[in-house]
Amino acid sequence: MKKGGEPAPKVRLLRAAAALLAESGGEPVSTRQITEAARVTAPTLYHHFGDKEGLFDAVVAEGFSEYLAAERSIPTSGQPIEDLRMHWDNHVRFGLDHPHLYLVMFGNIRPERRPSMVASAEAFLEEVLARAAAAARLVVSPHEAARSMLAANIGVTLMLISEPAAKRNLELSAMTREAVISAVATDSESDPVTDTEGTPSVVVAAIALNAALQSSHPDQLSSSELKLFLEWLQRISSRSGG
Amino acid sequence: MKKGGEPAPKVRLLRAAAALLAESGGEPVSTRQITEAARVTAPTLYHHFGDKEGLFDAVVAEGFSEYLAAERSIPTSGQPIEDLRMHWDNHVRFGLDHPHLYLVMFGNIRPERRPSMVASAEAFLEEVLARAAAAARLVVSPHEAARSMLAANIGVTLMLISEPAAKRNLELSAMTREAVISAVATDSESDPVTDTEGTPSVVVAAIALNAALQSSHPDQLSSSELKLFLEWLQRISSRSGG
DNA sequence: TAACACCTATAGCACCGTTATATGAACTGG
DNA sequence: CCAGTTCATATAACGGTGCTATAGGTGTTA
Numbered sequence: 001m002k003k004g005g006e007p008a009p010k011v012r013l014l015r016a017a018a019a020l021l022a023e024s025g026g027e028p029v030s031t032r033q034i035t036e037a038a039r040v041t042a043p044t045l046y047h048h049f050g051d052k053e054g055l056f057d058a059v060v061a062e063g064f065s066e067y068l069a070a071e072r073s074i075p076t077s078g079q080p081i082e083d084l085r086m087h088w089d090n091h092v093r094f095g096l097d098h099p100h101l102y103l104v105m106f107g108n109i110r111p112e113r114r115p116s117m118v119a120s121a122e123a124f125l126e127e128v129l130a131r132a133a134a135a136a137r138l139v140v141s142p143h144e145a146a147r148s149m150l151a152a153n154i155g156v157t158l159m160l161i162s163e164p165a166a167k168r169n170l171e172l173s174a175m176t177r178e179a180v181i182s183a184v185a186t187d188s189e190s191d192p193v194t195d196t197e198g199t200p201s202v203v204v205a206a207i208a209l210n211a212a213l214q215s216s217h218p219d220q221l222s223s224s225e226l227k228l229f230l231e232w233l234q235r236i237s238s239r240s241g242g
Numbered sequence: 243m244k245k246g247g248e249p250a251p252k253v254r255l256l257r258a259a260a261a262l263l264a265e266s267g268g269e270p271v272s273t274r275q276i277t278e279a280a281r282v283t284a285p286t287l288y289h290h291f292g293d294k295e296g297l298f299d300a301v302v303a304e305g306f307s308e309y310l311a312a313e314r315s316i317p318t319s320g321q322p323i324e325d326l327r328m329h330w331d332n333h334v335r336f337g338l339d340h341p342h343l344y345l346v347m348f349g350n351i352r353p354e355r356r357p358s359m360v361a362s363a364e365a366f367l368e369e370v371l372a373r374a375a376a377a378a379r380l381v382v383s384p385h386e387a388a389r390s391m392l393a394a395n396i397g398v399t400l401m402l403i404s405e406p407a408a409k410r411n412l413e414l415s416a417m418t419r420e421a422v423i424s425a426v427a428t429d430s431e432s433d434p435v436t437d438t439e440g441t442p443s444v445v446v447a448a449i450a451l452n453a454a455l456q457s458s459h460p461d462q463l464s465s466s467e468l469k470l471f472l473e474w475l476q477r478i479s480s481r482s483g484g
Numbered sequence: 485t486a487a488c489a490c491c492t493a494t495a496g497c498a499c500c501g502t503t504a505t506a507t508g509a510a511c512t513g514g
Numbered sequence: 515c516c517a518g519t520t521c522a523t524a525t526a527a528c529g530g531t532g533c534t535a536t537a538g539g540t541g542t543t544a
Contacts, residue, residue, distance in 0.1 A: 009491085009492080028531095030530080030531060030532085031531075031532060031533080032530080032531075032532090040492080040493095041492065041493050041494080042493090042532085042533075042534085043491090043492065043493070043494095043533090043534075044491075044492055044493085045533095046532095046533070046534075047490095047491065047492075048491090051532090051533090052532065052533085107349055107400075118404075140417065144413065144414070144417065147401065147411075147414050148398075148414055148417050148418045148421065150401070151394070151397040151398045151400070151401040151414060151418060152393070152394040152397050152398070152418055152421070152422070153397070154397045154400065154401070155393040155394050155395070155396045155397020155398065155400070156390075156393045156394070156397065158349075158393070158396065158397070158400075159389065159392070159393040159396070162360075169389075171386065172386070172389050172390055172393065175382065175386065175390050175425065176390045176393060176394055176422065176425075178425060179390065179394070179421050179422045179424070179425030179426070180394070180418065180421045180422070182421070182424070182425060183417065183418075183420060183421030183424060183425075184421070251522080251523080270500095272499080272500060272501080273500075273501060273502085274499085274500075274501090282523080282524095283523065283524050283525080284501085284502075284503085284524090285502090285503075285522090285523065285524070285525090286522075286523055286524085287502095288501095288502070288503075289521090289522065289523075290522090293501090293502090294501065294502090485544100486543100486544085487542105487543085487544080488541105488542085488543080488544100489540100489541090489542085489543100490539105490540080490541085490542100491538105491539085491540075491541100492537105492538080492539075492540090493536105493537085493538075493539090494535105494536085494537080494538090495534100495535095495536090495537105496533105496534085496535085496536105497532105497533085497534080497535095498531100498532095498533090499530100499531075499532085499533100500529105500530080500531065500532095501528105501529095501530085501531095502527100502528085502529090502530105503526100503527085503528080504525105504526095504527085504528100505524105505525085505526090505527100506523105506524080506525075506526105507522105507523080507524070507525090508521105508522080508523075508524085509520100509521080509522075509523090510519100510520085510521075510522095511518105511519085511520080511521095512517100512518080512519080512520100513516105513517090513518085513519100514515100514516085514517085514518105
């Protein structure tokens, strides 16, 4: 496509927008600033991105792909709970590294504007949690667990971003992280059926079985049988809240 | 000041701004819309509020006073942990009742813009937690507990707001609430020193004593003695994170 | 050369937040 | 009752914003 030398105007626009968004401390960035920084005139922006919002959406999409790349680069340690901590900390780190981008990514709440991206972040976390579920370490469904963890993770990151970098106390993150994890998972590696704690062990077993079934290719059961079985399991595993 | 009949222009501006902000689904509201709705011309706005931001700050301030009034109207049940649940749920309810206002109140992260208000909300929650601490039900300091709870509370509320009202699942709130509470407090009403669980009972006792000392007027100790004593307690109670 | 997409630039529109200036209303001292 | 002062509102305009109708340049194909 493009040899070397100078990037194409489209790329320059993306970089200029990202840079100005990061620098200008939250205040709005004008299209004129962007086009000037990219050494381009206004119609070029609208030709490539249609909209100011379209340009910003492209910046956000790049941010998300960077975020997801960082998430995917975290290896599976074999200890599902430890993996959860890694991903939580990575989320916070990303937020503190790119505060303004993070704000546009996770602080933009308008329901119709953000679902696809945040949903994919949530889906990825759900995959990690599914591995924990397969290891019989979850006491709720991966779906619920992912939502709860992500909500708390975002809340903590926003709060950390909001305070001056000097007096940031990462203990807030670690503490809330352990709170959510301990509510969602069990630390014991013991046999789930003979769990010694007060957690309802049948629920742990059901969730683990559910996760195992969903991740494998069950040729043993007919599809209708499987469907009924999964429904039954899900009904059990969603009753852990009491 | 003002009899009855028609409110003063200043009040009309406030109400118009609040109404338009609530209606117009997150999109920016222009000063012209506001002044027209308030049946007032532009300079009146700038005379009373100096700025568009000043007007919005006033709206936000009203929102916060409404929020704090709702918080204060929650009676003390005598069961500190149950009180925590009440305040958490009240926070979520406020967010879902005034989603756009909530977004400006708690979603606006720019460090210099929001501290006073959010700080007062945090301070109020800290008071509630101090009562729990005085009842020897906290395993961390009220300050840390308030920050963690508020962060998770905001994160959950933002996530609930972001999804369509139809498919909102309040279980997310309840689950995360219990997670944070259980990490911050102990459910048992037993004597803290003879606590049966794995929680370090001396820490619970220290935090309770610390809270009791700070809330009373300690005429028994000299101020220098007290200062040293409090420092010592705080050093102990901050080591619960391990 | 001619024709065709593709990309970019000139110039301008309607709107925005904001303000210099002026007019009106309400109180105060004589 | 009037003059002076202060507060509150209005007229009209400025510069900046997102955006676009229109036109011009560029490279590839025939």
